[in-house]
Amino acid sequence: MFDEIKENIIKFITSRAVIVSFVLFTLACVMIYRLFSLQVINGEYYLDTFKLRIKKEKTIAAARGNIYDRNGNLLAYNELANSVTIEDVYKSGSGKNAAINQTLNSLIDIIEENGDTVDQDFNIVLNESNEYEFKVTGNSLLRFLADVYGHTSVNDLKYEEKTKTPENVIDDLCKKFGVGEYETPGVSSSFVARRGYTNDRALKILTVRYNMDSNSYQKYIDTTVASDVSDQTVADVMENLGMLDGVSIEESTARKYVDSQYFSHLLGYTGKVSEDELAELQQISSSYGINDTVGKSGIEQAMESVLQGTKGSETVYVDNTGQVIETSNYVDSIAGNDVYLTIDKDLTEACYDIIEQSLAGILVSKIQNVKTYTYTETSSSSSIVIPIYDVYYAIFDNDVVDIPHFAEDDAKDTERAVYEAFISKNASVLANLREEFEVTKTPYNALTSEYQWYMSHIAAMLYSDGVINSSLVDKEDDVYVAWTTDETISLTEYLKYAIAMNWIDVSKLSIDNQYADSEEIFAQIVDYTINELSSDYDFQTRLYKYLLLEGTISGTQVCNLLLEQGKVTLSDEEQGIWDRGGETAYSFMTNRISNLDITPAQLALDPCTGSMVVTDVNSGDVLAIVSYPGYDNNKMANGVDAEYYAKLRSDNSNPLYNYATQQKTAPGSTFKIVSATAGLTEGVITTDSTIFCGGIFDKLDHPPRCWIYPSGHGNLNVSGGIRNSCNVFFYEVGYRLGLLGNSYSSETGLEKLAKYADMYGLTEKSGIEIAESEPSVSDQDAVRSAIGQGSHSYTTIGLARYVTTIANSGTCYNLSLIDKTTDSNGNLLEEYSASVRNTIDMPQSYWNAIHLGMRQVVQDKSYYANLGVNVAGKTGTAQESKSRPNHSLFICYAPYEQPEIAIATRIAYGYTSSYAAQITKEALAYYFELRDEDDILSGTARELQDGATNAD
Incomplete structure (x- = not known):
């Protein structure tokens, strides 16, 4: 029996189940011991020494190539800088959005406390009224909306997505990224977008979150929060890294521009690549990525493939906080190539300063110490004056002074007094408007000019806000006509209708x-209007105009505002x-x-803009291209300064607009050289034939007149016609060009004028490498088109190519801004030159007649006497509005005997x-170099001779 028990025990012990159980028990004991050792005995040691190693492949941005002028003067370069970045190292879950937003909120506080700004390269911005607005329009806007709502094509956008307002988009993104608060904690249905955030802060956080989301498919990829930050910001961020998960400081480069305001339109600026740009650039090079910085405009954009270098790469290991702990496989980047332009830096800056000084001189000569100027149908554009009260109002209207500061606690005496006057006026006007809507109902034509402006502004606001659906409005309706054209009814009557x-x-x-009735709807419109006006920046700014005119605010107070806010400073004396x-x-x-101290651009009164292009007559190189006013493109590159950009967008002088390449106006009498060429070549005139000017051209119904009417120029040949800018002479040329036998055909005349305009390059863009508007050759009324009227419309750069062709007697170039490119070591890569577009094959006698007439134009200008170089040129004026001054144009070349340069100048209004x-x-x-440089560039307003005449 004992042996049987022993045998059973041995069988049990040696059974597979027992052995397996013993092994498992032993392993469990070992594991328990190991866990005890790791967590209890050595837990603190391992916790201190633990580092999570995450591998990521990282690209190294290449330094962008430099840009120089023709003489090697630096215009654009790179500077070592620090950027604040954030990576998505946050755990997924319900609390992720809140954690990221809290980090960003704290980070933005640190950045802004040190005077730095958050990058806001986003397609929604805040305007002066602290309201959201789209930065893009058309197809670009649809592409943006498609990206926001997750569509690969704009065709996939739903109607309600296409019609979203900027505020709708912001709220949708806030809900997506959790930027807001819950009315009742834990109840998702009560989430309120933006609650707890100002509009500005919500936009900044959304900009970063949107960019992070764009990188979401590449985990541990940096998203830049702020570029080119100060050392103090770096120090503060580093000090607070423990509470800023995923945040780090990255060494980078910042794009810098020398004397930026002079070259801003020419050079452009860089910025983060957009979806559309990326798709286009990836067709050129697959190396472009969503986080790349590329040229956004100007030469930076046109020469992107040259300036953009070759990226490097490295393998990086980071810990759980995103900090780099090891790098390997380093491949250095290759710097971009350098671009040399044809322009002369010093000449460009001089031309810009000359324009600014001269505009100031024109303004001073036109300002009169009166409150208002009333334009009448009998007024001439040359007699328009600028009331000093328009100057006072411009200080408010173009944000020369900081209006919001009037309400701040540290506002000074004049600021507080002006603000109190504004508050009283605002309350009074809003009350009067409500009474006008509900009680008075004055017909528009019986209102004061002040209240006419208010009513027009309100109507425009209701249309733009969609309260009045313009697509439903019948423009032929009698009531609509009574409101818009006849002005015989009140806005109340129109709204009720x-x-x-x-x-x-x-x-x-x-x-x-x-089921609200019409009275309730009308009451709601009134309430809506009053509420909107309470935050309407244009309306509130306009109140200062009437405060000035009624004497509640004085000109002295306006001057004191400038002094109190430090906008101008005076010497002690x-x-x-x-x-x-x-x-x-x-x-x-x-x-x-x-x-x-106050520039024409700041006032934004006519005239406040100008452009000039200087070319090399014999090569087609552009020596100077100037658009006044410019802007600081340093604040547009390296992350857009949103506040500065908003100010540029609202500036009445429109500094973002390139007046040299984009503004088109009629050429005025500068076009008469084309007409002379057409007339001579088509044989309707000869160099010896004359045309009689009696002051009026009587071969058409409603006969047009010469500028000298009721006098006349008498008999003139073609040189005399150009010299005297005789309208009748060129009316006759235009008429003869349209003759078919004994009958006149305007279409035939227009075809011939267009043919010769094309020979001078006026039918196409000039050939320069940056953006340019398409020219327009007149397609109406050959007789009037022959003197530069009709529907002609050309840019300053287009007129520069035109006068260059005249100066060299027929070689029409495709103008160029690029001289050469080199690698970063200065080795020549490619030389550029302007190509010949076409040549005008015309007898030298014809050219001689044209050149003589242009030389005589300048000889007749007393202010060109004793200049020191002989100049040939042609003046021109172009009327755009009867109530505003004419556009002023001049084309010329010099020296007359052997031309070197040609210049086209336009002063708008x-x-x-x-x-x-x-x-x-x-x-x-x-x-x-005909006068001392300090005399030419005095830094003060230049007094010009009035010379008011229609002789052009």
Whole structure:
């Protein structure tokens, strides 16, 4: 029996189950011991020494190539800088959005406390009214919306997505990224977008979150929060890294521009690549990625493939906080190539300063110490004056002073007084408008000019906000005509009629009852209007105009605002005179303009813009291309300064617009050289034939007149026609060009004019490498088109190519801005030159007649006497609006005997072509070194001869 028990025990012990169980038990004991050792005995040691190693492949951005002028002067370069970045190292889950947003909120506080700015390269911005608006339009806007709502094609956008307002898009993104708060914690249905955030802060956080989301398919890829930050920001971020998960400081380069305002339109700026740009660039090189910085405009964009270097790479190991712990497989980047331009830096800057000084001189000469100027049908453009009160108002209207600061706690005496006046006026006007809507109902034509502006503004606002659905409005309706054209009814009457006709979109109003009657809808429109006006920046700024005109705010107070806010500073002597009352507000302001303490661009009064292009006659190189005013493209590159960009967008002088390459106006009498060429070549005139000018051209119904009417020029040959800019002479040329036998055909004349305009390159863009508007050759009225009227419309750069062709007697170039490219070591890669577009084959006698007429034009200008170089040119004026001054144009070349350079100058709303001619004279004096540079570039307003005449 004992042996049997023993045998059973041995069988049990040696059974597979027992052995397996014993092994498992032993292993469990070992594991328990090991876990005890790891977590209890050595837990603190391992916790201190633990590092999570995450491998990632990282690209190394290449340094962008430099840009130089023709003489090797640096225009654009790179500078070592630090950027604040964030990586998505956050755990997925319900708390992820809140964690990232909290980190970003704290990070933005640190960045802004040190005076740095968050990059805001986003397609929604804040305007002056603190309201969201789209930065793009058209197809670009649809592409943006498609990206926001996750569509690969704009065709996939739903109607409600296409019609989203900027605020709708912001709210949708806020909900997606959790930027807001719950009304009741834990109840997702009560989430309120943006709650707890200002509009500005919500936009900044969304910009970063949107960019992070774009990188979401590449985990541990940096997203830049702020570029080119200060050392103090670096120190503060590093100090707080423990609470800023995923945040790091990355060494990078910042794009810098020398004397930026002079070259901003030419050079452009860099920025983060957009989806559309990326798709286009990847067709050229697959190396482009979603986080790349590329040229956004100007030469930076045109020469992107040259300036962009070759990326490097490395393998990086990071810990659980995103900090780099090891790198390997390092491949260095290759710097981009350098670009040399044809332009001359010093000449360009001189031309820009000459334009600014001259514009200031024109303004000072036109400003009068009156409150208003009334334009009448009998007024001439040359007689338009600038009331000093328009200057005072411009200080508010173009944000020369910081209006929001009036309400700040540290506002000074004048600021507080002006703000109190504004508050009172605002309340009064809103109350009066409500009474006007509900009680008075004054017909528009019986309102004061002040309240007419208010009503027009309100109507425009209701249309733009969609309260009045313009697609439903019948433009032929009698009531609509009575409001818009006849102006015989009140806005109240029009709105009530619009309600009855179902032109109102009630979804835009706060109406709960879907069966609301017309009176309730009207009441809601009034409430909506008053509420919107309370935050309408344009409306509120306009109130200062009427505060000035009614005397509630004085010109002296406007001057004091400039002093209190430090917008202008005076010498101790000048300040003493002002404090003692020894200077009037009128003289204070004109002196500030004369000294360029306040620039024409800041005032944005006519004239405040100008452009000039200087070319090499014999090569087609552009030596200078100037658009005034410019802007600081340093604030546009390396992450857009949103506040600065918003100010540029709202600036009435439109500094983002390239007036040299994009503004098109009629050429005025500068076009007469084309007509002369057509007339001579087509045989309708000869160099010896004459045409009689009696002051009126009587071969058409409604006969057009010469500028000299009721006098006449008498008999003129082609040189005399150009010299005297005789309209009748060129009316006759245009008429003869249209003759078919004995009958006149305007279409035939237009075809011939277009043919010769094409020979001078006026039918196509000029050939320069940066963006340019398409020209327009007139397609109406050959007779008037022959003197530069009709529908002709050309850019300054287009006119520069035109006069270059005249100067060299027939070689029409495709103009160029690029001289050569080199590698980063200065080795030549490629030389560029302007190509010949076509040549005009015309007898030299014809050219001689044209050149002689242009030389005589300049000889007749007293201000060109004793210049020191002989100049040939042609003036031109172009009327765009009867209530604004004419555009001023001048084209020329010099020296007359052997031309070297040609210049085209345009001063928009510049009164008379004489001004453009005098401005050009200063540029010629600088180029040929005919006067002391300090005399030409005085830094103060330049007094110009009035020379008001229609002789062009």
